[in-house]
Amino acid sequence: MIYIGVTGWGDQDRLYGPHTSPRNKLKEYAGFFPTVEVDSSFYAIQPIKNAQRWVEDTPPSFQFIVKAYQGMTGHSRGDIPFETKEHMFQAFRDSLTPYIVSNKLAMVLFQFPPWFDCKREHVEYLRWCKKQMGDIPCALEFRHQSWFRSSFYDRTIQFMNKEEWIHSICDEPQSGEGSVPIVLESLGKKSVLIRFHGRNVHGWQKRTENWREVRYLYRYNQKELRQWVEHIKKLEKETEHLYIVFNNNSGGDAADNALDLIDLLGIEYENLAPRQLDLF
Template sequence: MIKIGLTGWGDHDSLYGGITKSSEKLSVYAGHFPTVEIDSTFYAVQPLRNMEKWAYDTPDSFSFVVKAYQGMTGHQRGDGNPFSTREEMFDAFLTSLDPLQKSGKLAMVLCQFPPWFECKKENVQYLRYCKEYLNDVPCALEFRHQSWFAPEFKEQTLSFMEKEKWIHSICDEPQAGARSIPFVLDTAGNDDVLFRFHGRNVAGWNKPANGQEWRDVRYLYEYNQQELEDLAGKVKKAYQSAKNVYVLFNNNSGGHAAGNAKTMIDILGLDYKGLAPRQLDLFD
């Protein structure tokens, strides 16, 4: 199955018809898309009550991609980590997944590593540690340093993913130097594969020299029809070898993700059953 969705559900104003309560947005979102990435888990390990509510607010067939906590992937530096040991941190994160696992709604955990996580021996060893600790939880692996797919390491990286049973997070993103990765269309021998479409804003990908807040511009991009058709063709190709293909649009700095995702659904001719009921507006 091909499941298309967005990263997060709170910022897609075009979906909500004037709804402003954040507590109501996920149930509305689930009337449009069958999957979503939880990005709040990157900033803090979520309490069980949040995960329980999110599972309750979505249909039986809905699925979540849960972004790994930043302390687990090395984004967090200094004294910001509230956990006293690495094991405590991983255990707390695993416990937080229980409601999604019990409801059958956990698609995978996304481990996205930072731009300074280069292809070198100690980092390979840390990836092994993460995969071993997360055990049977399906895990996707996404890099932000191009060394992993440099000519001398590309095949080894993909072979490592296959051997360690990592789901490949295939990214479409600006080609903006060492802090970006190429589009590598390979399912790494897994039944599941993840696509994340970050946009192609080359100028905004790396922090601007003028001090402009980079988060506001990094994902500022709207895919045009031809680009979406090209990407849809790659999604279909991956679906020839993978049983489950997840596609997440992350180009939402300007609010373009939801529209682009719906266009791709149309291009692929997908018709999702079991979405949450939608309230028709005046023009539906």
């Protein structure tokens, strides 16, 4: 099955009116898409009560992709607010309980920073992370080009396959070492993830005050999305569950592009949440 959605549900004005209560946004979002990426978990390990509420706000078949906490992926370079790394991973695993109990956890996404390059100590850390997560399904996304250089490409794929990582395939600007190419490898796994970051090559490496808003400011056109249709059909034959999320949220384009792709693939989802009816 192909699950299409976006990263985060809080800023998707395309889907609900400007006066919609934050408490109801996920409920309305779930009337359009069968999956979402939880990005708040990257900034702080979420209280169990949050996940419990989100699980209750979505239909039984809805699936969550939960982003790993930044302390687990090396984004926060200072001290972690935990006694040890083991305690940090334990706290994160505990926060996943409502998703797991309700069978709504698609995977945990480990997205590593651009400075996480291909070298022995980083390979060993990936092994350690996977061991800490136990049997929880985990996706791996690189942001440094070295992992897919010709000299490491085959070994990277073999390593991910052996360690049972779900592959997070990226569509992003090709802008030096801090970006990775499109690598259409399913690894023969039960699940595969595709993340659309946009193709704003000029804003990808900028570190201005509002760099996050600039980096993901992009709208895919129909030609670009059609090029992906064949890739998606190929991957669909190789895996049981194909998850696709759009991360080009800066200009409010993610939801539109996700709906566009659903139309291009001719998908009609069943078992979505009931949509709110307009007054007229």
